[in-house]
Every structure is written in structure tokens, then in C-alpha cells.
Amino acid sequence: MxxxxxxxxxxxxxxxxxxxxxxxxxxxxxxxxxxxxxxxxxxxxxxxPETKQRVLDAMAELRYRPNQAARALVTSRSRTLGVILGSRGEYGPTSSLAAVEDAARRRGYWVNSAYLSDTRPETIRAAVEHLRRQSVEGIIVHAPQVRVFDVLAELDVDIPFLGLHTAERGVAELAEDQLRGARLATEHLIGLGHVEILHVAGPQDWIEAESRMRGYLHAISDADLPTRPPILGDWTADFGYRAALELSHRLDFTAVFAANDAMALGLLHGFRDVGLDLPGQMSVVGFDDIPLARHGWPPLTTVHQHFAQLGERAIDALLAALESDAGALRDAAGPAAPPGDLTPELVVRASTAPPAPRRR
The missing domain is CATH 1.10.260 (434 Repressor (Amino-terminal Domain))
Structure with a gap:
């Protein structure tokens, strides 16, 4: 037509x-x-092609712009996608949203977002309804809390939706391999000779925090090293700083793997303030590779995530579901998700070194 x-x-x-x-x-x-x-x-x-170019040239000459509202009424296509955000301010969610928006724009789509101030069912339901009122054609869920997906699974979401995290809760898995990245970080410390390694984890109920904790525990178990209970953090540098001050009273470990770079940078700051030689007396690894990581003192060893590729693949998968008239992305997650590996990469800088020889 x-x-x-x-x-x-x-x-x-x-x-x-x-x-x-x-x-x-x-x-x-x-x-x-x-x-x-x-x-x-x-x-x-x-x-x-030559006819198309003549038309495009005429549109440019006349400054013609298609009326998107009229197009949506006639075609039932708004060329708009929705994003549900479960957090903001942290580097990971901000970078992922920017990557999704850039990828959508290159394909002729706009993005509307809805931020969850909390994870109560009524808040999540309201976010979905808000995006529906914007006539979005599909929804990307960037909400790392497990309970968000529990609520979404109960809702009758009649348009394709895609989760960016490895939730195993009926959403497509286009997430970074968080567990593999955590293993890389922990195995790096083990390879340097550390046997007493502490983990400062993210908040409970966060899918990313859980996956990174599991990666740490698997690497420690595989190396037959002592398992220590992880310290539950809140993603902030302030928490990392306070944790370093408290941990400096016992120092029965020689390395720390922090679940994100902000906490890792706080740890470096705190350990320096109590007079530790870094990395001579203490090695620290982070996760994310935020722009400030290379400017820490010492520069931070961390796990780099491919946020731009994640955004591209999320949009590819969602648009594939739209083009195939999928009722829900979870029903077509396999064929919709493009192949390829987004495994994070270890970036080694000066915050890690072999442990100092033990004094006899």
C-alpha cells in the first residue's frame, strides 16, 4: 500500500x-x-537508485520534511523505541543508553526513556504504560535489578521487548559476559601470584553484581584458593574509600577485585591515604574501564566493556523482531539476536603487580 x-x-x-x-x-x-x-x-x-536520488535532491531543495505524526497514523509505525532505565548516573547505564540512542538514530528511530525511581510493581507498570502512550514499537529494558524482570514477566507486554542483562527470565540475552569479565579480573590477580584476594561486590539484587561475584567465586574455586565472603558495596567511590580505611586495619589480603571502577578508584584513594604502597603492598582491579580509570593513581587495571557494540546489537535484535512481526522478543530471542561475542577485555595498567615477598 x-x-x-x-x-x-x-x-x-x-x-x-x-x-x-x-x-x-x-x-x-x-x-x-x-x-x-x-x-x-x-x-x-x-x-x-538514480530515481531515489532525484527525489531526495528535490526534497532537500524544497526543504521538505515528512510529517512523522501523519506517517504513524497511516502506517501504525511511530519510528520510536522505548528504554526503561533502572538506574542513572553510573557510567555503565549512561554509556549503554547513549549507545542505544546512537544505534537507533542511524536506523531512523528516536528513543524515549522512562526512569524507574524504585522497583515497586506499580512503578514498573507505570513506566511501561508511559512508553506505550508514546506509541513506541518496542522496548529495551536496561534495569539491572532482578525484581524488574520478575514484574515484567507478569505484565501483558504486547510489543517486543529486550533485556540487556543475563537474567535467564524469558528475555533475550544480549548482555556483556559479566561472569567471564570477572573471571578475567580474578585470574589476572591469581596469575600474578596473589592467593588472598578480596571482592568488593555491587548491591544485592543487581544482575551485574551477582554475575561478577559468581565469576570471582568460580575463579577462586578453580584455583583452589581460600574463599572469602564478598563485601557488598553500592557502586560509589565513597564506599570504596571507606572500605579501604576499614580493611586497612587487618590487611590479611594482598589484592582486591572491585565490581566497578568507581569503587576501585575509591579503594586506591583510601589505601594511599593509610600509607600503603600501590601496587607493591596492594593490587586493585576494577570493572567497566570508565574514562577516569586510566587517570587513577596508579592507573587502574580494569575490565573493558564494549558498550557501543552492545547498543548496536540490541537495536539490531529489536528491529529484527519488529520486522518479523514478533509478538514478543522472548519468543524469537534466538533468531533475532545477532551472532558474535561481546566478551569484555582485561586492560592491564599499573594498579596490579605480584605480591610482595612474605617476611619470615
């Missing part, structure tokens, strides 16, 4: 008053039928 969309622009001929350019004006300037212009606007594959 041809969709005729009127648009915005200005056409001025001689002394004629200025008026909004229409699809017929574009057709006249391009010397094609208005049906051809409509096919160009709707990406019809039958249009020859």
Missing part, C-alpha cells in the same frame, strides 16, 4: 505567498509521480 505523507517545508514561486511543500511539489520538481515519492519515503525496494 502506498502511503502519502504530507510534510513541512516552504515553496515560493515569484510573488506567490510562502506555503508548506507537499509530496506533489516534490514529485513535480523531481519529475516523477507522487506515488514514486511515496515509495521513496517508505523505503520501497523497487525504486532505482
Amino acid at each position: 502506498n502511503v502519502h505523507i504530507e510534510g513541512e517545508g516552504a515553496v515560493t514561486t515569484g510573488e506567490e505567498r510562502t506555503r508548506t511543500a507537499s509530496i506533489r511539489d516534490v514529485a513535480r520538481v523531481a519529475d516523477v509521480s507522487y506515488q514514486t515519492v511515496s515509495r521513496v519515503l517508505n523505503g520501497h525496494p523497487s525504486i532505482r
Whole structure:
């Protein structure tokens, strides 16, 4: 079906008053039928490249802009996607959202987001309804708390949705391999010769924190090293700093793997303030590779995440579900998700070194 969309622009001929350019004006300037212009606007594959270029040149000359509201009414396509955010301010969620928005824009979509101030069922339900009222065609869920997915599983979400975390709760898994990244960090410390390694974890109920903790515990178990109960943090540098001050009273360990870079940088600050030689007396590894990581003192060894690739693949999978008229992405997660590996990479800097020889 041809969709005729009127648009915005200005056409001025001689002394004629200025008026909004229409699809017929574009057709006249391009010397094609208005049906051809409509096919160009709707990406019809039958249009020859030279004809398409003439139409695009005419649109540019007339400053013609398709009316997206009218297009949505006729085609039921808003060209808008939704994102549900379970946190903001931290580097990971901010970078992921930016990557999703950039990838969507390159494919001709806009993104509306809804931030969850808490994870009560009514708050999550309200976020979904808000995005539905914006006529979004699909939803990306960047909410790392387990209970968010529990609530979403109970809702009747009648458009495709995609989770960015390894939740194993009926959502497509396009997440970074958090567990593998944590293993890389811990195995790096083990490879340097550390046997007493502490883990400062993220908050309880966060999928990323749980996966990174499991990666640490698996690496420690595989190396047959002493297992220590992880310290539950809150992702902030302030927590890392306070933890370093408290931990400095016992110092029965020689290395720390922190679940994110902010806490790791706080640990470095705190250990320096109590007079430890870094990394001579204490090695620290973070996770995320935030821009400030390379400027810590000493520069922070960390796990780099491919946020841009994650955004690209999330949009690819969601749009694949839309094009296949999937009722829900979880029903088509396998074929919709593109192949490839997003395994994080270890970035070794100066915050890690072999442990100092034990005094006899």
C-alpha cells in the first residue's frame, strides 16, 4: 500500500505567498509521480537508485520534511523505541543508553526513556504504560535489578521487548559476559601470584553484581584458593574509600577485585591515604574501564566493556523482531539476536603487580 505523507517545508514561486511543500511539489520538481515519492519515503525496494536520488535532491531543495505524526497514523509505525532505565548516573547505564540512542538514530528511530525511581510493581507498570502512550514499537529494558524482570514477566507486554542483562527470565540475552569479565579480573590477580584476594561486590539484587561475584567465586574455586565472603558495596567511590580505611586495619589480603571502577578508584584513594604502597603492598582491579580509570593513581587495571557494540546489537535484535512481526522478543530471542561475542577485555595498567615477598 502506498502511503502519502504530507510534510513541512516552504515553496515560493515569484510573488506567490510562502506555503508548506507537499509530496506533489516534490514529485513535480523531481519529475516523477507522487506515488514514486511515496515509495521513496517508505523505503520501497523497487525504486532505482538514480530515481531515489532525484527525489531526495528535490526534497532537500524544497526543504521538505515528512510529517512523522501523519506517517504513524497511516502506517501504525511511530519510528520510536522505548528504554526503561533502572538506574542513572553510573557510567555503565549512561554509556549503554547513549549507545542505544546512537544505534537507533542511524536506523531512523528516536528513543524515549522512562526512569524507574524504585522497583515497586506499580512503578514498573507505570513506566511501561508511559512508553506505550508514546506509541513506541518496542522496548529495551536496561534495569539491572532482578525484581524488574520478575514484574515484567507478569505484565501483558504486547510489543517486543529486550533485556540487556543475563537474567535467564524469558528475555533475550544480549548482555556483556559479566561472569567471564570477572573471571578475567580474578585470574589476572591469581596469575600474578596473589592467593588472598578480596571482592568488593555491587548491591544485592543487581544482575551485574551477582554475575561478577559468581565469576570471582568460580575463579577462586578453580584455583583452589581460600574463599572469602564478598563485601557488598553500592557502586560509589565513597564506599570504596571507606572500605579501604576499614580493611586497612587487618590487611590479611594482598589484592582486591572491585565490581566497578568507581569503587576501585575509591579503594586506591583510601589505601594511599593509610600509607600503603600501590601496587607493591596492594593490587586493585576494577570493572567497566570508565574514562577516569586510566587517570587513577596508579592507573587502574580494569575490565573493558564494549558498550557501543552492545547498543548496536540490541537495536539490531529489536528491529529484527519488529520486522518479523514478533509478538514478543522472548519468543524469537534466538533468531533475532545477532551472532558474535561481546566478551569484555582485561586492560592491564599499573594498579596490579605480584605480591610482595612474605617476611619470615
